[in-house]
Amino acid sequence: MNITVVGTGYVGLVTGACFSDWGHNVLCVDNDESKIKMLKQLQMPIYEDGLEELVKRNVSEGRLHFTSSISEGVNFAEVIFIAVGTPPGYRGAANLSYVEQVGREVAEHMSDYKLLVEKSTVPVNTFEQLKRTVSKYLRADIPFDVASNPEFLKEGAAIEDAYNPDRIVVGVESARAEKLMREIYKPIIDKTNSPLLVMNPASAELTKHASNSFLATKISFINAVARVCELAGADVEQVAKGMGLDRRIGPLFLKAGVGYGGSCFPKDVDAFVQIADHLGYDFELLKEVQRVNKSQRDFVMQKIQRELWVIQDKVIAVLGLAFKPGTDDVRESPSLYFIPQLSEARAKLRLWDPIAAERFAQLYPNEKYFKDPIECATGADLLLILTDWPEVKSLGPRYAQESDELPGDY
Ligand SMILES: NC(=O)c1ccc[n+]([C@@H]2O[C@H](COP(=O)([O-])OP(=O)(O)OC[C@H]3O[C@@H](n4cnc5c(N)ncnc54)[C@H](O)[C@@H]3O)[C@@H](O)[C@H]2O)c1
Numbered sequence: 001m002n003i004t005v006v007g008t009g010y011v012g013l014v015t016g017a018c019f020s021d022w023g024h025n026v027l028c029v030d031n032d033e034s035k036i037k038m039l040k041q042l043q044m045p046i047y048e049d050g051l052e053e054l055v056k057r058n059v060s061e062g063r064l065h066f067t068s069s070i071s072e073g074v075n076f077a078e079v080i081f082i083a084v085g086t087p088p089g090y091r092g093a094a095n096l097s098y099v100e101q102v103g104r105e106v107a108e109h110m111s112d113y114k115l116l117v118e119k120s121t122v123p124v125n126t127f128e129q130l131k132r133t134v135s136k137y138l139r140a141d142i143p144f145d146v147a148s149n150p151e152f153l154k155e156g157a158a159i160e161d162a163y164n165p166d167r168i169v170v171g172v173e174s175a176r177a178e179k180l181m182r183e184i185y186k187p188i189i190d191k192t193n194s195p196l197l198v199m200n201p202a203s204a205e206l207t208k209h210a211s212n213s214f215l216a217t218k219i220s221f222i223n224a225v226a227r228v229c230e231l232a233g234a235d236v237e238q239v240a241k242g243m244g245l246d247r248r249i250g251p252l253f254l255k256a257g258v259g260y261g262g263s264c265f266p267k268d269v270d271a272f273v274q275i276a277d278h279l280g281y282d283f284e285l286l287k288e289v290q291r292v293n294k295s296q297r298d299f300v301m302q303k304i305q306r307e308l309w310v311i312q313d314k315v316i317a318v319l320g321l322a323f324k325p326g327t328d329d330v331r332e333s334p335s336l337y338f339i340p341q342l343s344e345a346r347a348k349l350r351l352w353d354p355i356a357a358e359r360f361a362q363l364y365p366n367e368k369y370f371k372d373p374i375e376c377a378t379g380a381d382l383l384l385i386l387t388d389w390p391e392v393k394s395l396g397p398r399y400a401q402e403s404d405e406l407p408g409d410y
Pocket of ligand 1: 006007008009010011012029030031032035083084085086098101102119120121122151152153154155263264
């Protein structure tokens with residue numbers, strides 16, 4: 001099947017590359033011409049394990065193509081995935097201007113039936129707005145559908161997730177749309193038996209925000225437990241282990257640390273609170289999740305202050321700049337909270353990250369970057385571990401012996 005994917009970022013590029021690997025013909029569209037130029041030269045604009053090889057293979061086998069032309073994208077396929085960013089906007093609500101723009105551009109170039117699929121994370125009932133937008137800008141009476149197909153991949157394991165999805169959620173309003181979505185995912189369902197859940201678009205959209213908010217809740221919960229443990233003389237890692245072995249709870253997302261970060265959890269929780277508010281429900285539980293997350297960082301900052309007393313001129317080695325291991329993504333990374341503050345307090349910072357250093361250095365070009373974590377840490381008054389990279393886990397004798405998990409970010 002021919003498929004167009006609009007937005008060639010962490011989600012769009014992985015999705016497009018995987019679809020092509022499953023045998024579909026895929027055209028990835030991005031209005032950032034520099035990205036498309038790089039991709040045409042088989043250079044990756046982002047880091048994701050296994051992505052380069054996947055892209056190269058499918059380009060060379062003729063199933064994966066790139067363009068900056070939306071009209072080419074619209075003409076190429078019956079199904080058009082929208083995988084553009086939905087960053088935080090006014091008062092924490094999602095900024096949907098990129099989604100709207102794609103809806104408008106697709107409508108302006110449509111000459112026959114299209115299925116527009118929301119891959120981006122969007123607030124519940126966005127599909128109604130998207131339908132309105134497409135109808136408004138259509139040049140003729142052309143039939144179309146809008147579906148929701150939220151993405152659950154984790155950066156750092158994105159390809160693995162695409163190949164072994166826990167579930168595929170599809171929100172549709174017509175049999176035609178459902179048939180197309182089933183055809184797209186057939187190759188991977190045949191292989192893995194992953195469940196494909198068909199529901200209405202509002203439920204599909206909401207499933208994504210509810211899932212991310214629940215995971216964020218788990219993180220804030222264990223961080224709150226960690227604070228109580230510290231006051232009570234208990235060990236949160238032991239407590240988390242004891243909790244996690246209960247199958248009703250599960251061991252994942254029970255690592256106490258500096259709080260959740262990244263391009264999804266903070267913005268998706270904020271957006272979910274906003275949507276609920278807008279609909280007339282005060283989601284106090286999630287507001288507390290947000291508060292705990294923020295206070296966890298402030299708490300670690302206070303700890304640093306307590307430990308060093310005077311921060312000025314103290315050498316602080318920061319291991320990990322990415323918001324989680326396996327990615328070069330630094331959006332909403334804890335490093336962006338700590339480093340500016342420590343820099344302002346005139347600490348002597350030494351920074352290390354195996355993949356994200358280059359991206360971070362674009363934001364903070366004047367800091368000192370190290371290629372080796374040991375060299376970075378040597379002679380430091382304080383070691384701040386912000387990402388649980390495997391290289392860091394193997395460093396200290398305590399962590400190496402006692403646990404393969406570090407307090408870190410998600
Ligand atoms: N990154 C993740 O781990 C993840 C996981 C699940 C869901 N999501 C959701 O997926 C969406 C995309 O996230 P991302 O991390 O891939 O974002 P990203 O910023 O990496 O990529 C978005 C891409 O869209 C392009 N774009 C914007 N407007 C465009 C337009 N009008 N036409 C063509 N291209 C356009 C940008 O140039 C960019 O390359 C977001 O809604 C996000 O919340 C992200």
